[in-house]
Amino acid sequence: MTPSSIVRLLAQALQDGAGGHALRAETGADFAFVCALYAEVRHDELAPVPWPDQAKRDFLDAQCRLQRDHYAKHYVGAEFLIIERDARPIGRLYVHATGKEIRLMDIALCSTERNRGLGSRLVHALRDEAARRGVDLTLHVEPTNPAQHLYQRLGFRLIENRGVYDFLGWSAQAADQLNTASN
Template identity: 55%
Template sequence: MAGSVRVQWRSHASARCSVRFDAESLCPERCGKRLSDGAAQRLQVRLVAALQDGHRDVTLRDERDEDVPFLCGLYAEVRAQELAPVDWSEARKRTFTDSQFALQSEHYRRHYPGAEFLVIERDGVPIGRVYLCAFVDTIRLMDIALVEAQRGQGIGTVLVRELMQLARERGTTLTLHVEPHNPAQRLYARLGFKFVEKRSVYDFLEWTPRATS
């Protein structure tokens, strides 16, 4: 497994398909020096303050080992639509998504050692995750996801907008990877993110202060 994992199957229509977690395209190349631990911690505090301005029962905290079952379930939920046409049992699909989650987690921690791995909570109950890494010359939004019941309430938008504001103040970019057919593409387009290039199975998007000025 040189940076990617590929699984192939045949659907009911016998069309050949593939699902892949591609680690190589997610590497933080050309991002420069990371911020200090203190600066990264202040970023987390700032995001919490932004959330509670409109969602007083929502907060962020550091990810813990005991969060793994929830995070595996969240990852499986995010991939559910993609895997819906696959002629696998639910147990086999869950085994697959659990293994993909483990590979993704290992990759993030290897390539983003200074990253913030945060769990989104509502009234003390985990409802999502946001992973980010702040560098001197860019902020990388590595991952953001919410359970289905909590989507469409503006939580993700608040977090992304606050990261945009931080990038504006620092005069840096905000970047991320997203699948071409991910519904979040509509949000990013509305907020002014621009397509930079294709990186394997992902679109690499960038927001700059001048993009919406």
């Protein structure tokens, strides 16, 4: 299978930075890593819950599986990608492109890889592709997620609060209007 233009663009964004990063399609063999990453990202949410560690892990594994099944069902044709550094998985990026939008379904990095500019490079690459295609780049993010600051800095705007998630969007047209208004 030939990589899509988005996968090629994202892979180039990774190569443009330092650190031996690469991108590849997720396989069934990655599920243990994906679940561990999911659990790491959700750790703080479950910290106050008085369950044994194994019960928390079982719950998070089930949630990870349900999330993956939901994505596969509702985002047919999506790219499920693993981010690697030196041939070791360090994150995941799920993206779905249609003629109307590019949806950043999920991006998650191991805690040791955060705040190094990697996520910013990938989101910039997706913004560039959205602008080239003339479509919006959209995503869902929890209102308390620290990534909210990154998305605001990169020009995303709140489209709608959907309860547990904020639905954010970026468009080249809105970014141009904002830049024009600020000049």
